[in-house]
Amino acid sequence: MAQITAAMVKDLREKTGVGMMDCKTALTETAGDLEAAVDWLRKKGLSKAAKKADRVAAEGLVAIAVKGGTGVAVEVNSETDFVARNADFQTLVHNIATVATDKGGDDVEALKAAPYPAGGTVQDAVSNAIATIGENMTLRRAASVKVNQGAIGQYVHNAVGDGLGKIGVIVGLESTGNAEALAALGRQIAMHIAATSPLGLDHASIDPAVIEREKKVLAEKNAGKPANVLEKIVDSGLKTFFKEVTLLDQAYIHDNGKTVSQALKEAEKQVGAPIALTGFARFALGEGVDKGEATDFAAEVASMV
Structure with a gap:
């Protein structure tokens, strides 16, 4: 059996970044073959990854x-x-x-x-x-x-x-x-x-399911109102919703007096060409x-x- 020296363990640790005891075990298992020990540790690394996979990583x-x-x-x-x-x-x-x-x-x-x-x-x-x-x-x-x-x-x-x-x-x-x-x-x-x-970027890019959920919330909040009134309330609520969640319709944080779409249009003067x-x-x-x-x-x- 090959003698595993401290220098060999140190070389393997510097090469792989793995702990000293794991390096010594790897060298022992591979009869002191440095490259084989690297492969052995990689395989062990995969095993370690599997053991830790159930921990929440947020x-x-x-x-x-x-x-x-x-x-x-x-x-x-x-x-x-x-x-x-x-x-x-x-x-x-x-x-x-x-x-x-x-x-x-x-x-x-x-x-x-x-x-x-x-x-x-x-x-x-x-x-x-x-x-x-x-x-x-x-x-x-x-x-x-x-x-x-x-x-x-x-x-x-x-x-x-x-x-x-x-x-x-x-x-x-x-x-x-x-x-x-x-x-x-x-x-x-x-x-x-x-x-x-x-x-989303604009109305068309919003998930239809999200829009339907918003309609349902607006309708339930105003339940009991006449159908024609309720329809206008929902339509108005959706317009406000789109202004809040679609990028081009949002109030531009660098100038609340304009939307992002308007800011882009104005920027075309400095850029010297249309912007999409x-x-x-x-x-x-x-x-x-x-x-x-x-x-x-x-x-x-x-x-x-």
Whole structure:
């Protein structure tokens, strides 16, 4: 049996970031073969990831990245906010967003299977990070916005690094106008989206089920009124609803005296060409995640201690 030295363990730990005892076990199991030990740890990493998969991951980071006419947003979750401040985790999320700009789509499973810069796939990188850092992590979602000619506006709220934060927004502006002016306008609109969280671009982009639910609420609130009066109340209520939830109809946060649509029209003078807002994506960290009772991982650890 090969003798496992401290230097061999140190080399493997520096190469993989895995704990000393795991490194020693891996080298023992592979008769001191460094590369075989790396593979052994990767397999063990996948096992660790599976064991931690039932833990709720609602912290982490949102990342945005722009390449040419493609902008992407991704959300990678962890169990605690401590991990979001980990440099290795931030690098992982940044790299995943960069990979997503080449994939150029919203298919999370395809993104997980895409090649990762350091080798293997994106999912391999996530699994390895789980094994190294010791928390459940998941690539939860991805979205993209594209323009043929124009600019991708971008904004990150509560930023902890370049393109990394708690809320990330990308917005597409199609135009042949001045690129620098378009980019500045895009950032302003992205900030607006971060603040107002619109449900869609315009009336047509709102889920019909959401509209029907709003109609039902308005009708029930005004039950007992004559049918013709009720119809007018519901119609009026829907107009107000659309002004609140559709991006183009919302009051522009940088100038409440105009809508976003009006602000775009006025901006065409500075840009020097017509502007079409083609789409947007807004990711807020952890939104929609059922955190249940096991969310406070730090408190769970403290109670165990």
